[in-house]
Every structure is written in structure tokens, then in C-alpha cells.
Amino acid sequence: MISPGYVYGLGKILAETSEFKAQPPEGIDATGASSEGASVYQLIRDDIIEGRLAANERLVITDLARRHGTSTNPVREALQLLRGEGFVTFVPNRGARVRPIDQDFVRDIYEIGVLIEPSLTRWFVNMATVEDIAELERIQSLIEENNFTDTVRHSELDTAFHTVMYRKHYNRHAAELWWKHREVLRAVSRRFDFTLARRAAILSEHRELIAHVKAGNANEAAELIARHVEGSGRHILEHMRARNAARAG
Amino acid sequence: MISPGYVYGLGKILAETSEFKAQPPEGIDATGASSEGASVYQLIRDDIIEGRLAANERLVITDLARRHGTSTNPVREALQLLRGEGFVTFVPNRGARVRPIDQDFVRDIYEIGVLIEPSLTRWFVNMATVEDIAELERIQSLIEENNFTDTVRHSELDTAFHTVMYRKHYNRHAAELWWKHREVLRAVSRRFDFTLARRAAILSEHRELIAHVKAGNANEAAELIARHVEGSGRHILEHMRARNAARAG
DNA sequence: ACTGAGGAAATCATACATTGTTTTGATAGG
DNA sequence: CCTATCAAAACAATGTATGATTTCCTCAGT
Numbered sequence A, B: 001m002i003s004p005g006y007v008y009g010l011g012k013i014l015a016e017t018s019e020f021k022a023q024p025p026e027g028i029d030a031t032g033a034s035s036e037g038a039s040v041y042q043l044i045r046d047d048i049i050e051g052r053l054a055a056n057e058r059l060v061i062t063d064l065a066r067r068h069g070t071s072t073n074p075v076r077e078a079l080q081l082l083r084g085e086g087f088v089t090f091v092p093n094r095g096a097r098v099r100p101i102d103q104d105f106v107r108d109i110y111e112i113g114v115l116i117e118p119s120l121t122r123w124f125v126n127m128a129t130v131e132d133i134a135e136l137e138r139i140q141s142l143i144e145e146n147n148f149t150d151t152v153r154h155s156e157l158d159t160a161f162h163t164v165m166y167r168k169h170y171n172r173h174a175a176e177l178w179w180k181h182r183e184v185l186r187a188v189s190r191r192f193d194f195t196l197a198r199r200a201a202i203l204s205e206h207r208e209l210i211a212h213v214k215a216g217n218a219n220e221a222a223e224l225i226a227r228h229v230e231g232s233g234r235h236i237l238e239h240m241r242a243r244n245a246a247r248a249g
Numbered sequence C: 001a002c003t004g005a006g007g008a009a010a011t012c013a014t015a016c017a018t019t020g021t022t023t024t025g026a027t028a029g030g
Numbered sequence D: 001c002c003t004a005t006c007a008a009a010a011c012a013a014t015g016t017a018t019g020a021t022t023t024c025c026t027c028a029g030t
Helices: A010-016 A040-049 A061-068 A072-085 A103-127 A130-146 A151-166 A172-189 A196-215 A218-248 B010-016 B040-049 B061-068 B072-085 B103-127 B130-146 B151-166 B172-189 B196-215 B218-248
Strands: A088-091 A095-098 B088-091 B095-098
Touching: A040 A061, A040 A072, A040 A172, A061 A072, A072 A088, A072 A095, A072 B072, A103 A151, A103 A172, A103 A196, A103 A218, A103 B103, A103 B172, A130 A151, A130 A196, A151 A172, A172 A218, A172 B103, A196 A218, B040 B061, B040 B072, B040 B172, B061 B072, B072 B088, B072 B095, B103 B151, B103 B172, B103 B196, B103 B218, B130 B151, B130 B196, B151 B172, B172 B218, B196 B218
Parallel strands: none
Antiparallel strands: A088 A095, B088 B095
8 A cells, every 4th residue: 555645745745744754756656566554565675675684584485474464475476576676586496585785786786876866966957946956955954953863864864855856857767766776775874873074075065066956067966976976885885894894803 | 497598698609609599697587486488477578578568558467367377376476576677567456557668668768778888888898808809799790791681680689799798797786777678678679670870870889889999998988888879779769759650640 | 426236356365286495314334 | 433325204486276355447327
């Protein structure tokens, strides 16, 4: 079941209340086949993204069905859907495993972001309305107000910031791609703190971006976004490396 | 079941025989859940890509099951997998429909190609071995020999040409993305002829590309690929427009 | 226009057959 | 006593079949 909130753009939600969860851009459904509130699909997917299911862990259909109180049928479908989305791998007759969200995976998707987001941004700069810009500034002020005290909230706001830019883009495919990748990166980075250097960079880059949007400097904005995404990706990777080193040592 | 041919790189296949079908880069599986030769997944997917199933056509599970001589379970799973891959859309309690492969869809994916492929190409230029280059030249000579007389064969060879460049790239995610998009574009363009202008452009661009690879001009090669992909995408779009206009008129 | 009956089809739950994989445990050989 | 081997049993994926329930659509009748 699609929750009612889904039909609203993120901006509308932000305007109504400060309590929100990051929402996908319009036209992207995040449900399973199911009609239930939280589908098996969502539950398994969250378990993977949030790391509650370990990398390469076997996904035994009957276990999952028991755990989620359903029959095997919905589980089987959920796993296929997840396979199509790349979160699960299958080996014939041996079932499904959790696709590891490792450093390579993260590198792959942020590199794709570096290639795609500048283009989305360039379009936004040329099409931004006064309201769009006001919303960016509004979100930016919330980000600065929060100032990384609540990292989950920061993550939500940061996602909202970028969603404002990409939500109206004509290339829904690219926007979807961005959103999917974003969700993965968000989940991974939720387990880390932002370094002071990264905090400063984020704030200044956002401010600079708004300035470029206001001035209509599409190319500068695109270049900046490339740096921004690159920096964000590297930051996450460094955290992962550090954690792995600590674990090994 | 994964056919034995899948484990070979395209190059090996080309070296062994001139009879071949375009193969995905290694590490990409194209099977359904099934253990059967041609899974329901493949059949439905081909029907969509090849246009045998019309845009937005309803996909009634019981019908599909009957048509393919299976029970409903495999069909449901195949549809979920296709949904995850973006070929099918679902509305809760109302089932699945064929995602229309229309002009917008084609534009969306070739634009993403324009963003991603130059980066893959840049990497290739810096990493290409003598064998890689020899293979490119070999394929190019086959392309020129064929000279668009057999358009399907041209399409296969052209895909092979690009596969040689991307198959070893470290970013498997990007390579997979390219492959998926490629398959769609290939299926769509199969129904059109190449204009003379386009034929000339393809041949000269391929030759120029090989020259850049030999010279190690990564940036020039990347720029050229951007033009190449752009041109190919526009060409397909123009054909679609023409066809739609003819149909409407 | 509104309503309500009927049907079509999705969704889910079971149960079961078949097939392939993995584990286990007994046994033979060193 | 240890190790390699192999068959049987346990396990689980995959496919089939069937029924219950729910949702949505259609269409006659008001």
C-alpha cells in the first residue's frame, strides 16, 4: 500500500511540518507487491541496507516467511524484486544471498553519481523557480541549525536538499537511479560520524551551490556538484576503510 | 540455467567462430529464477523488448502462466524481477503492465549513456592492451565487411565493439547499467534501418576511436564516444518520431 | 448520476512433488 | 587414531495445485 504521503512532493511536506522522512521523488514507488502496510519486501530491503543482514548471508525462504509471519509466496516475490534491484544475488537451486554493500559497491555507485548529478544540476539551474530557490535556502537553514547534532536528521535534510533539485527533472530514469543510489549511501553513512573537515565542506558547498543557482551559473554549479558528490563518496569510503582496518587489527 | 557460453568473454567467442550472439559482460546473469532452458522471465522480457507485447498492455498472471505452460508462481516471480529491472510496472491489486518503451524512455537511457560511457571509455584507453586493440580492429573490419547489409548482424557487432571496451572495467555497476540500456536500444533499433548519414558516421567514428585508443588520447576518445552515443540515440529517436508520425497520419 | 450485484483477477495461504544441494555419519584405508 | 570417501538423510529451491479473501471493474437497474 502506498502511504498517502507519497503523493506529496518533499517540499509540500517540509512546508507542512518539520517532521518528515526523506521521500522519493514523485513517480517512484517503493512498495512491494503487497497490499500490507510494511511489505516483506520493505522489511528485507531495510535489513539489507541497514546492515542487519550481513553481507553474503543466505536468505532462506522458509526462514524469512516464518520471521515475517507470511507464507513463502510473498517472500519469493520480494526476493526476485530485490534481485532486479541488485540487492540480492541468486544462484540457481541454491537460493538467494545478500549482495554485500562493500567498498567496491559504494565506489561504483558514487562514481555513477559523479557522472549523473552534474547533469541533473545543470538542468535545475536553468529551470529553478523562485520557490525552488527559497526551498533550498529553507532546507539549508535547517541543516545549519541542526549543525550535525542529529546525524540522521542531517542525512534526511541533505537528501531533501538534493531532491528539490532533481525532483522535477524530465529524465525520470536518471532521477530514479540517483534516488536508489542515494538510499544506499544514506544507509551506509548513517553508521558513521561526519568529520569536521567534511562538515565544513558540506556547508560551504551547499551555500556556494545556492549562490550559483541564484546567479544562473549552470556550469559552475555542475562542477561544484561533481566535487560535492565525489567528496561525499570519498568520505564514506574512508570511513569504511577505517572501520575495516579497526576490525582487522 | 546459465548456458555454457556465458562464461566466455565475447572476445573468445569471436575468436572461435563468427557465429555468435551478443553476450553480456562477465558477471552479469540474464537468467530468471528458473532452472529451465528458457525461463518465463526471458520469454516475457524478450516479448517486451522486442515489442511483441504492446506498451501498457496488461500482464495477466493466469494468462501468462497458461501461455507458457507453467503455474502462476514462476510468472509472478518473473514479473517481480522485471519490475525490479524497470520493464514492468505494478499497481497494487491491479497487477502488472508493460512499461512502455517510448521516446521518453529511450531518451532517458541514451542520455544516461552519454554521461556514463565517456568515463568507461577514458578508462579503457588508459588500460587497453595490444590484444584489446587488435580485437577492436577485428570487429571493426567485420562491421565494414558487413556494411549494414545484415542489420541484425551489424547490431551484434557494434555491441561487441563496445563490449570489448567496457568488459574489463572495474565499475561493474556502471558496466551492467550500460549493458541493460544497450539491450533496450538494440531491440528498439532492430526495427529500423540505418540512414546513410548515420552509417557513415558510425564507421568513421569507430575508426577515429580506434586511432585515439592507439594514440592513448583518452580525452579525445571520451569526447568522441559522447558524440557517438548522442548520435546513435538521436538517430533512434528520429526513427521513432517518424514512425509515430506515419502511424498518426 | 447513483447503487449494488457479479465477475475477474490479485494476493496470500497451504500443501505437496520433484529436484538439486549440503550435511552427516559410517566405513575403508593409511 | 586419523583421514578420505561415499551413500543416505536432511534441507531447501523450484514448480504445481487449489482454495480463501480482497479489491477493483463492469454493467444492469434504479
